[in-house]
Amino acid sequence: MSATSYGWLVLAFPLVGMLICAFGYRRLPGHSAGWIGSLAILLSFVASILMLLELESRPEDQRELVDAAFTYVHSAGINVDVSILVDPLSVFMCLVVSGVSFLIHVYSVSYMDGDEGFVRYFAYLNYFVFSMLLLVLAANFVVLIVGWAFVGAASYLLISFWYRRTTATRAGIKAFVINVIGDVGLVIGAFLLFDATGELDFAGVFGAADNVFTTNDGPLVAACLMLLVGAFAKSAQLPLHTWLPDAMEGPTPVSSLIHAATMVTAGVYLIARTHRLFELAPLAADIGAIIGTATLLFAATVALVVTDLKRVIAYSTISQIGYMVLGVSAAAYGAGLFHLMTHAFFKALLFMGAGSVIGAMAGNQSLDRMGGFRKAMPFTFVTFTAGALALAGFPLFSGFFSKDEVLAYTLHRGGGFVALAVIGYLAAGLTAFYAFRMVFRVFFRAPVPEARALEHGHPRHGEPHNPTTGEPEDPHVGFDGTEHHNAESSWPMKAAMGPLAVLAVIGGYIGIPGLTDTLEHFLEPTFADSRFADSKPSDGAEYIGLGVGALIAITAIAAAALVFLRRRELRLVVRERFDAVHTLLFRKWYFDEAYNAAVVRPMAAFGRFARNVIETRFVQETIVGGAVGLVRAGSSVARSVQSGYLRAYAALLVVGVTALGVYFLITSAG
Amino acid sequence: MDVSWFLVLSAFIFGIGAAGVLSRRNPLVVLLCLELMLNGANLALVAFARMHGDGGGQIFALIVMVIAACEVAVGLGIIVAIFRRRLPVDVDELSNLRG
Amino acid sequence: MWFQQVMFFVAGIGALGGAVGVVALRNPFYSVLALVAHLVCLAVLFLLLQAEFLAAAQVVVYAGAVMVLYVFVVAYVGGSDEPLRPEGGALRVLGPLFAFVLVAELCIALLGSSLSLIDSQGGDVPARFGTPAEIGSLLLQKFLVSFEAASYLLLVAAVGAVVLARRRRGLEEDETSGLSTEAGGQPKGAPAAAKSAGGAGTVRPSGMSATSSRLRPEAPGGNH
Numbered sequence: 001m002s003a004t005s006y007g008w009l010v011l012a013f014p015l016v017g018m019l020i021c022a023f024g025y026r027r028l029p030g031h032s033a034g035w036i037g038s039l040a041i042l043l044s045f046v047a048s049i050l051m052l053l054e055l056e057s058r059p060e061d062q063r064e065l066v067d068a069a070f071t072y073v074h075s076a077g078i079n080v081d082v083s084i085l086v087d088p089l090s091v092f093m094c095l096v097v098s099g100v101s102f103l104i105h106v107y108s109v110s111y112m113d114g115d116e117g118f119v120r121y122f123a124y125l126n127y128f129v130f131s132m133l134l135l136v137l138a139a140n141f142v143v144l145i146v147g148w149a150f151v152g153a154a155s156y157l158l159i160s161f162w163y164r165r166t167t168a169t170r171a172g173i174k175a176f177v178i179n180v181i182g183d184v185g186l187v188i189g190a191f192l193l194f195d196a197t198g199e200l201d202f203a204g205v206f207g208a209a210d211n212v213f214t215t216n217d218g219p220l221v222a223a224c225l226m227l228l229v230g231a232f233a234k235s236a237q238l239p240l241h242t243w244l245p246d247a248m249e250g251p252t253p254v255s256s257l258i259h260a261a262t263m264v265t266a267g268v269y270l271i272a273r274t275h276r277l278f279e280l281a282p283l284a285a286d287i288g289a290i291i292g293t294a295t296l297l298f299a300a301t302v303a304l305v306v307t308d309l310k311r312v313i314a315y316s317t318i319s320q321i322g323y324m325v326l327g328v329s330a331a332a333y334g335a336g337l338f339h340l341m342t343h344a345f346f347k348a349l350l351f352m353g354a355g356s357v358i359g360a361m362a363g364n365q366s367l368d369r370m371g372g373f374r375k376a377m378p379f380t381f382v383t384f385t386a387g388a389l390a391l392a393g394f395p396l397f398s399g400f401f402s403k404d405e406v407l408a409y410t411l412h413r414g415g416g417f418v419a420l421a422v423i424g425y426l427a428a429g430l431t432a433f434y435a436f437r438m439v440f441r442v443f444f445r446a447p448v449p450e451a452r453a454l455e456h457g458h459p460r461h462g463e464p465h466n467p468t469t470g471e472p473e474d475p476h477v478g479f480d481g482t483e484h485h486n487a488e489s490s491w492p493m494k495a496a497m498g499p500l501a502v503l504a505v506i507g508g509y510i511g512i513p514g515l516t517d518t519l520e521h522f523l524e525p526t527f528a529d530s531r532f533a534d535s536k537p538s539d540g541a542e543y544i545g546l547g548v549g550a551l552i553a554i555t556a557i558a559a560a561a562l563v564f565l566r567r568r569e570l571r572l573v574v575r576e577r578f579d580a581v582h583t584l585l586f587r588k589w590y591f592d593e594a595y596n597a598a599v600v601r602p603m604a605a606f607g608r609f610a611r612n613v614i615e616t617r618f619v620q621e622t623i624v625g626g627a628v629g630l631v632r633a634g635s636s637v638a639r640s641v642q643s644g645y646l647r648a649y650a651a652l653l654v655v656g657v658t659a660l661g662v663y664f665l666i667t668s669a670g
Numbered sequence: 671m672d673v674s675w676f677l678v679l680s681a682f683i684f685g686i687g688a689a690g691v692l693s694r695r696n697p698l699v700v701l702l703c704l705e706l707m708l709n710g711a712n713l714a715l716v717a718f719a720r721m722h723g724d725g726g727g728q729i730f731a732l733i734v735m736v737i738a739a740c741e742v743a744v745g746l747g748i749i750v751a752i753f754r755r756r757l758p759v760d761v762d763e764l765s766n767l768r769g
Numbered sequence: 770m771w772f773q774q775v776m777f778f779v780a781g782i783g784a785l786g787g788a789v790g791v792v793a794l795r796n797p798f799y800s801v802l803a804l805v806a807h808l809v810c811l812a813v814l815f816l817l818l819q820a821e822f823l824a825a826a827q828v829v830v831y832a833g834a835v836m837v838l839y840v841f842v843v844a845y846v847g848g849s850d851e852p853l854r855p856e857g858g859a860l861r862v863l864g865p866l867f868a869f870v871l872v873a874e875l876c877i878a879l880l881g882s883s884l885s886l887i888d889s890q891g892g893d894v895p896a897r898f899g900t901p902a903e904i905g906s907l908l909l910q911k912f913l914v915s916f917e918a919a920s921y922l923l924l925v926a927a928v929g930a931v932v933l934a935r936r937r938r939g940l941e942e943d944e945t946s947g948l949s950t951e952a953g954g955q956p957k958g959a960p961a962a963a964k965s966a967g968g969a970g971t972v973r974p975s976g977m978s979a980t981s982s983r984l985r986p987e988a989p990g991g992n993h
């Protein structure tokens with residue numbers, strides 16, 4: 001079989017799994033839906049590996065295969081096939097997506113056990129994986145946009161999965177609205193490109209772009225900025241990031257899969273996929289790099305103070321995606337995608353660990369209520385710490401190599417990129433600090449009652465209330481009843497976290513500078529046409545970067561240990577000394593408030609105005625009421641004539657005849 | 671006698687009938703007043719027939735008499751039916767058609 | 770000539786007086802009698818206008834048959850005076866006013882018209898003008914269609930009068946329940962009676978049937 005055939009199989013398995021789960025909603029007993037869903041993704045992963053092997057067996061210059069399933073539109077100058085593109089980039093994405101997805105499916109079988117929507121959940125999850133794979137395999141903008149919108153829909157469905165929670169449905173709506181802003185941006189970008197090149201296929205657009213556009217051509221920059229809008233909305237970059245922290249209302253595996261490992265990296269993938277355009281429009285690429293840097297710094301500062309465990313990781317995700325965007329915008333495609341992969345490993349792992357802790361806390365997510373879980377949950381502690389080390393960029397862990405490669409490439413570009421790289425190193429220190437703030441506050445210090453109970457094998461049961469707002473709610477939604485699942489008690493969660501922990505540790509070894517540039521080498525055919533393809537930092541420069549990164553990470557971890565373990569009063573001192581800064585960070589730089597004031601409130605006010613004034617006064621009272629009043633007045637006049645009195649009718653007749661006679665008299669006299 | 675005398679007389683008979691129709695409330699009397707109006711018209715028709723020396727006017731008057739007879743038959747039938755159903759024999763009381 | 774003028778004024782005053790009597794008299798019975806007088810006077814006027822057949826028909830059919838029908842109905846309905854409620858409404862004043870305006874207008878229209886023959890006795894007419902033979906030939910030749918239409922109209926009116934004046938089952942319970950119930954008068958209406966509400970109103974009083982059967986032959990008879 002050819003690589004493209006495997007590509008179609010990669011798409012087919014999740015689709016079939018979704019259909020089975022969706023239509024077998026009432027018939028699938030027990031955990032079978034979960035295992036069917038997991039098997040579908042496993043088969044998809046296997047197909048991805050076969051696709052990889054098939055691709056590897058081909059010569060390097062023939063590793064870009066396009067296969068069309070059928071013609072979608074073929075008229076009026078528009079040629080669109082439903083086609084997939086199999087090249088190193090898409091195969092790489094397929095591997096990451098299907099691999100991580102499979103582990104998270106397995107994890108979910110335990111985590112969602114006992115939930116009323118178990119089967120629905122796996123239908124959604126398979127649907128998401130299908131959509132994501134469609135997105136990365138798309139060979140033209142039309143299929144890309146379809147996959148793009150599909151993952152947005154899947155994200156919405158899964159954020160609002162516990163649909164009786166008002167906070168969850170609100171978060172889902174928020175995510176969907178912002179994602180649609182991105183969708184519109186992407187569509188407009190595709191239109192602009194089609195307008196200029198007359199093509200929608202990636203190959204056609206990129207091929208024509210070189211001839212049609214000059215460097216920094218106005219329409220091209222506009223199109224690239226529109227693509228960036230799409231990428232930023234999906235990847236939660238400034239200023240379209242506000243939906244991602246709220247998306248943590250969904251089940252934790254969903255946060256792990258969609259809002260950490262895969263979907264939110266779609267923007268990075270998009271920039272990498274359209275790198276030919278961004279290289280023709282360096283202005284747009286620079287804007288992307290600047291925004292990525294701003295985002296990574298901003299999110300890292302917010303993650304320092306947020307007390308909700310999942311939201312800390314969410315802001316960490318935003319920050320790490322900022323690194324990836326910086327990387328791919330600075331033409332460090334291999335580095336950016338390398339970080340995408342390692343991030344998928346350790347961030348999924350961190351979310352799984354957080355899910356395990358939250359299970360032990362019976363749904364409570366506040367860092368202030370946690371502590372001392374080290375003894376109660378040794379497996380979770382070890383794996384979570386591995387993930388945190390990888391996130392912090394601790395030497396020899398995966399994030400260490402990938403993050404520093406991004407920064408080294410950025411430094412190598414010189415000019416303004418040096419400033420961006422410096423900010424990146426600064427934020428790396430913050431990253432290490434907040435990563436270990438989580439570790440220390442969750443696992444160290446005196447055990448909380450929940451941890452003590454768990455040490456004795458008695459998991460605590462939560463009250464049926466919303467962990468965010470505290471309001472009571474339906475116990476069948478979002479609560480797993482008498483069973484509480486954490487990594488210590490259920491093997492599927494362990495089975496999922498174990499491999500990810502290993503990958504979080506060793507995942508970086510495929511990209512050690514000078515030794516194993518495996519990933520970079522593998523991706524080379526895709527980015528061979530980049531004008532920066534040969535512009536690489538020397539191994540020596542990279543090793544200097546690694547050293548600096550290691551130093552920063554170790555220092556920051558030590559600082560975290562000082563503040564959160566040894567001198568805990570320091571934390572309060574600092575907080576009081578910089579109260580204004582703390583409030584600013586704790587309020588997440590007032591982004592939500594600003595959007596409320598700038599967009600939501602005016603829209604709501606306009607809506608009220610439309611309802612109260614336009615609808616009520618104008619439409620109802622003037623148009624509708626006026627028509628009614630007119631008819632009523634006219635008919636009441638007509639009705640008054642219909643008195644029912646015979647003599648009145650006769651009088652009318654006589655008067656009418658008389659009037660007619662007078663008329664004729666007058667006309668004949670004249 | 672000049673024809674105009676007859677015509678004026680017919681106008682007066684017609685007017686008296688109309689006044690009766692408008693002011694009387696007993697349906698029987700209303701029917702009688704209608705007869706008056708028809709007769710006024712008949713007189714005018716016959717006078718015109720004489721004026722023109724054309725027999726058609728008389729035929730017209732004859733047909734009007736036929737119409738009057740029909741109207742009387744139906745009208746009186748209605749009055750009898752009203753009376754039978756113990757409804758008031760008064761055109762003002764029978765105002766169910768009020769809009 | 771003077772004879773015709775005298776006759777015109779006598780008959781005209783009689784017709785006007787009859788008409789005023791019809792409208793003004795309180796008792797409907799007297800109104801009917803006034804109308805009879807009016808019709809007779811009108812027949813005289815027809816004679817003056819050389820409409821002999823029409824005058825005869827007026828007296829025989831109208832004053833004779835139709836008025837008899839009126840008298841019967843007045844007798845049946847009870848020729849009560851004007852109803853209990855006093856005459857009210859603006860029409861008591863306005864009605865005659867409208868009528869007066871109408872008369873004035875008609876007079877203006879008639880006298881103001883520039884008809885050449887209006888101030889004469891009329892054109893010369895043949896001797897057979899207005900005779901039954903003349904009317905008959907006109908009816909059966911020139912106006913045959915109108916004649917047939919009028920005959921159908923009469924037929925319809927006769928049937929309509931019968932249907933209207935007919936006694937309908939189930940509608941007049943309280944009327945019949947007050948009268949004597951005869952066992953023999955309850956024949957073929959049993960199934961329909963079961964359907965009607967109450968069921969008490971199925972008995973047909975023979976006296977009332979007599980009234981309506983007296984009416985029925987009269988109605989068509991009076992028209993011919």
